[in-house]
Amino acid sequence: MAKNETSDKPAQAPLIEPGHTYGSITDKISSVVTTRKTPISWFIGFAIAFSLLMVFLSSTAYLLMKGTGIWGINVPVSWGFAIINFVWWIGIGHAGTLISAILLLLRQEWRTSINRFAEAMTLFAVAAAGMFPLLHMGRPWLFYWLMPYPNTMAMWPQFRSPLVWDVFAVSTYATVSLLFWYVGLVPDFATLRDRVNNRGAKLVYGMLSMGWRGSAIHWYRYETAYLLLAGLATPLVVSVHTVVSFDFAMGVIPGWHATIFPPYFVAGAIYAGFAMVLTLSIPLRKVYGLEDFITMRHLQNMAKVMLATGLIVVYGYMMEIFTAWYSAGEFEEAMISNRFNGPYKWVFYSLLLCNAVAPQFIWFSKVQNSVIGIFIIAMFVNVGMWLERFIIVVTSLSQDFLPSSWDTYTGTIWDWATYAGTIGLFLTLMFLFLRLLPSISIFEMRTMVVEEDKGGKES
Amino acid sequence: MAQIFHPSMNTFSKVTIFGSVFMIAGALWFFLTVERSSYVTQAKVVREQPVPFSHKHHVADLGIDCRYCHTSVEETAFAGIPPTKTCMTCHSQIHATAGMLEPVRESWRTGKSIEWVRVHDLPDFVYFNHSIHLKKGVACETCHGPVGEMALTWRENSLNMEWCLDCHRDPESNVRPREEVFTLDWHPKTEQAVLGARLVEDYDIQNLTNCSICHR
Numbered sequence: 163m164a165k166n167e168t169s170d171k172p173a174q175a176p177l178i179e180p181g182h183t184y185g186s187i188t189d190k191i192s193s194v195v196t197t198r199k200t201p202i203s204w205f206i207g208f209a210i211a212f213s214l215l216m217v218f219l220s221s222t223a224y225l226l227m228k229g230t231g232i233w234g235i236n237v238p239v240s241w242g243f244a245i246i247n248f249v250w251w252i253g254i255g256h257a258g259t260l261i262s263a264i265l266l267l268l269r270q271e272w273r274t275s276i277n278r279f280a281e282a283m284t285l286f287a288v289a290a291a292g293m294f295p296l297l298h299m300g301r302p303w304l305f306y307w308l309m310p311y312p313n314t315m316a317m318w319p320q321f322r323s324p325l326v327w328d329v330f331a332v333s334t335y336a337t338v339s340l341l342f343w344y345v346g347l348v349p350d351f352a353t354l355r356d357r358v359n360n361r362g363a364k365l366v367y368g369m370l371s372m373g374w375r376g377s378a379i380h381w382y383r384y385e386t387a388y389l390l391l392a393g394l395a396t397p398l399v400v401s402v403h404t405v406v407s408f409d410f411a412m413g414v415i416p417g418w419h420a421t422i423f424p425p426y427f428v429a430g431a432i433y434a435g436f437a438m439v440l441t442l443s444i445p446l447r448k449v450y451g452l453e454d455f456i457t458m459r460h461l462q463n464m465a466k467v468m469l470a471t472g473l474i475v476v477y478g479y480m481m482e483i484f485t486a487w488y489s490a491g492e493f494e495e496a497m498i499s500n501r502f503n504g505p506y507k508w509v510f511y512s513l514l515l516c517n518a519v520a521p522q523f524i525w526f527s528k529v530q531n532s533v534i535g536i537f538i539i540a541m542f543v544n545v546g547m548w549l550e551r552f553i554i555v556v557t558s559l560s561q562d563f564l565p566s567s568w569d570t571y572t573g574t575i576w577d578w579a580t581y582a583g584t585i586g587l588f589l590t591l592m593f594l595f596l597r598l599l600p601s602i603s604i605f606e607m608r609t610m611v612v613e614e615d616k617g618g619k620e621s
Numbered sequence: 622m623a624q625i626f627h628p629s630m631n632t633f634s635k636v637t638i639f640g641s642v643f644m645i646a647g648a649l650w651f652f653l654t655v656e657r658s659s660y661v662t663q664a665k666v667v668r669e670q671p672v673p674f675s676h677k678h679h680v681a682d683l684g685i686d687c688r689y690c691h692t693s694v695e696e697t698a699f700a701g702i703p704p705t706k707t708c709m710t711c712h713s714q715i716h717a718t719a720g721m722l723e724p725v726r727e728s729w730r731t732g733k734s735i736e737w738v739r740v741h742d743l744p745d746f747v748y749f750n751h752s753i754h755l756k757k758g759v760a761c762e763t764c765h766g767p768v769g770e771m772a773l774t775w776r777e778n779s780l781n782m783e784w785c786l787d788c789h790r791d792p793e794s795n796v797r798p799r800e801e802v803f804t805l806d807w808h809p810k811t812e813q814a815v816l817g818a819r820l821v822e823d824y825d826i827q828n829l830t831n832c833s834i835c836h837r
Binding site: 311312313314315316317355364365368369372373 | 625626630631634649653656657779781782783786787790
């Protein structure tokens with residue numbers, strides 16, 4: 163079906179620039195890893211990312227010394243940045259799973275050149291996300307108390323708490339994403355094993371490729387395993403952020419206790435995720451000259467997904483306002499009026515600008531054809547989705563039912579340092595990934611050559 | 622192209638991957654076992670004391686009641702450690718010159734307390750009250766074990782939270798009539814299941830597993 167679409171619309175850009183062969187694809191992608199000359203831009207980027215990672219290290223060390231009091235959290239806003247950043251990072255991860263699993267099952271071939279690093283992005287985003295609930299616990303070394311195991315306290319976790327569901331949802335998500343990513347990498351590890359000259363690197367890639375020889379039975383097993391994992395990962399795209407939304411929706415706080423939360427959060431997650439994939443892929447293709455593989459069509463498709471999910475999110479905003487009015491509940495109404503007129507109104511207006519207004523420019527073909535235009539909109543969405551979580555967490559908590567318990571909240575320098583630090587963690591991992599692993603699936607791109615050729619002959 | 626790995630690597634990697642499951646399960650078992658061992662909990666470990674006080678001698682041989690020394694056990698949270706004066710009620714006359722008891726006499730002369738090594742020490746975040754346990758029919762020996770057999774005192778139980786909850790979740794199996802709480806080596810005349818159920822009813826024992834029962 164996808165093939166017909168390609169031939170029916172001759173105007174659509176190809177998924178891979180013409181003139182490529184099996185050899186040229188393998189050379190181009192693997193050379194990023196096998197080259198002895200690391201580009202200077204990589205070093206600059208890595209240095210910045212690593213410095214931020216050190217910021218994370220210091221702020222975490224200080225946190226462990228002093229406790230969570232160094233953050234701005236207090237009663238009534240006891241969640242603050244930790245949960246905002248957690249939801250933000252987890253959301254970002256979702257695009258990776260959507261691209262790798264759902265688009266695979268839907269046979270969207272354009273996913274091929276972006277799935278590998280989108281999956282990497284998922285893993286690293288989950289790693290960054292995981293930091294926040296752990297650190298917010300105050301005694302992160304006791305994290306295993308969240309797991310049901312026969313402990314000497316004879317206690318189970320509180321299974322009625324959505325925070326415990328979170329533990330299972332996120333750890334399952336991380337495990338399946340890792341497996342999916344790894345299984346997809348195996349044939350490429352073998353390619354690298356055969357191409358690197360360094361003995362040590364040969365050994366490492368050889369281990370990781372698990373004796374892959376590319377025989378028919380290997381491919382058969384690989385395809386089966388990959389498809390099964392895709393099937394496993396598909397429900398996770400929806401379930402993980404649904405559970406994250408339950409953290410809020412199960413509470414009785416005005417502005418949280420809403421049935422729209424699960425779909426609204428899932429859409430928001432995919433929205434944020436695609437924005438992040440665009441944010442990463444645009445510089446990546448530029449620096450490594452991968453424009454042949456990540457073409458304009460990829461960027462446009464991602465921008466369109468971003469627009470569509472963005473509209474769902476805006477629908478969510480409208481429903482929140484509608485529900486508050488329709489319910490005639492005074493606390494719900496007060497919550498909405500607080501968003502528009504309260505102490506955080508400028509955050510709320512910025513959120514609307516970033517999430518509701520900015521992506522509308524994707525409707526224009528001029529913007530759609532501009533790499534810079536798409537990049538700017540993606541950046542707006544990255545910021546907007548963070549602001550959205552800020553609004554949800556802070557406005558509802560800071561003014562709940564009792565005016566006597568109201569208080570305002572701002573992040574301290576340590577809140578910001580920890581947040582910037584996890585960006586450093588994410589980017590450091592990303593840079594290492596770009597240098598050490600093929601950031602585009604080599605063997606899947608090779609299959610594209612054949613299919614693009616066929617498409618060409620038919621038209 | 623030369624082979625990178627020796628053929629034995631096939632077997633090696635399979636064994637490693639398969640074995641890791643058992644390694645992880647084994648490690649988990651190991652830690653859970655160590656956590657409950659007397660090495661960690663100090664249960665059944667006899668403590669050295671400044672004076673080798675024998676509960677066996679005083680309780681089983683002489684038949685002194687628990688409350689003779691642990692005076693506040695029925696009224697307060699803390700059972701009470703006897704002051705030197707309590708020792709001296711007898712030991713000013715009996716074994717008055719025994720070398721073993723010199724620290725007691727020294728304490729008596731100087732007014733400085735004997736520094737006993739504490740055997741049962743709950744964490745400070747646990748609120749525990751002796752008196753309510755006695756009033757609801759939990760005997761000394763239920764927690765402290767056969768004190769009459771202890772030449773030097775040891776801690777009978779782990780004091781792990783799971784040990785507390787074993788009883789709090791199932792008081793029927795552990796309570797006895799109030800009159801018998803100071804009796805050592807007591808055995809129920811009727812079946813414990815029947816007796817326990819009746820006592821739980823009579824003593825109005827309820828709501829024992831709320832967090833704030835102990836963590837206030």
